[in-house]
Amino acid sequence: GAVVSQHPSWVICKSGTSVKIECRSLDFQATTMFWYRQFPKQSLMLMATSNEGSKATYEQGVEKDKFLINHASLTLSTLTVTSAHPEDSSFYICSARGPLQETQYFGPGTRLLVL
Amino acid sequence: GQQLNQSPQSMFIQEGEDVSMNCTSSSIFNTWLWYKQDPGEGPVLLIALYKAGELTSNGRLTAQFGITRKDSFLNISASIPSDVGIYFCAGRVTGNQFYFGTGTSLTVIP
Numbered sequence: 001g002a003v004v005s006q007h008p009s010w011v012i013c014k015s016g017t018s019v020k021i022e023c024r025s026l027d028f029q030a031t032t033m034f035w036y037r038q039f040p041k042q043s044l045m046l047m048a049t050s051n052e053g054s055k056a057t058y059e060q061g062v063e064k065d066k067f068l069i070n071h072a073s074l075t076l077s078t079l080t081v082t083s084a085h086p087e088d089s090s091f092y093i094c095s096a097r098g099p100l101q102e103t104q105y106f107g108p109g110t111r112l113l114v115l
Numbered sequence: 116g117q118q119l120n121q122s123p124q125s126m127f128i129q130e131g132e133d134v135s136m137n138c139t140s141s142s143i144f145n146t147w148l149w150y151k152q153d154p155g156e157g158p159v160l161l162i163a164l165y166k167a168g169e170l171t172s173n174g175r176l177t178a179q180f181g182i183t184r185k186d187s188f189l190n191i192s193a194s195i196p197s198d199v200g201i202y203f204c205a206g207r208v209t210g211n212q213f214y215f216g217t218g219t220s221l222t223v224i225p
Contacts, residue, residue: 002160004157034211034213044203046215097211100163102145102146102165102207103146103148103160103163104160106150106159108156109156109157
């Protein structure tokens with residue numbers, strides 16, 4: 001149980017285009033999901049906390065107009081990287097707060113490469 | 116955001132050896148979580164701890180919630196090559212705020 005999926009697993013796009021990443025909780029309802037960014041050999045950097053039916057809470061330094069988050073249902077949150085640039089290339093990982101509420105379950109990650 | 120201090124940063128051990136790593140914080144936490152991340156994958160939850168002093172095992176893995184609530188330990192017994200990866204601790208006070216450690220990279224030499 002407590003499986004989180006992410007789609008796509010990797011994406012290559014041209015600079016200036018927008019990319020949408022989906023995060024789904026497959027066997028539980030997640031009122032709260034989290035979006036992280038991870039650089040090579042580094043820890044997870046929290047970008048934003050996504051609550052179902054309300055606006056996401058962004059961490060300091062994360063541009064909310066650049067990284068659009070929508071949590072329209074209890075099983076789906078999306079992250080859209082708008083007008084992507086090469087510096088946005090990274091590994092993006094979502095997680096969902098688990099059924100016990102005191103745990104987080106991670107998706108498999110999405111590797112984004114912006115050319 | 117706050118990060119937890121995790122040590123050691125990296126470990127190179129022989130197959131069959133035991134492994135110990137720890138996570139410390141200046142703040143008190145109510146929940147400690149331990150994750151393993153393989154290259155190119157998302158972290159996988161190994162053990163969750165909810166009470167000070169709690170000792171929990173998952174196969175060859177054992178984790179403890181420190182009595183002071185400011186630290187946690189993860190031990191791996193009789194390491195095998197598939198234990199290779201990066202291990203992260205995470206702490207939670209209340210609500211949605213989870214803080215992650217800097218990670219311990221484990222290499223197991225066959």
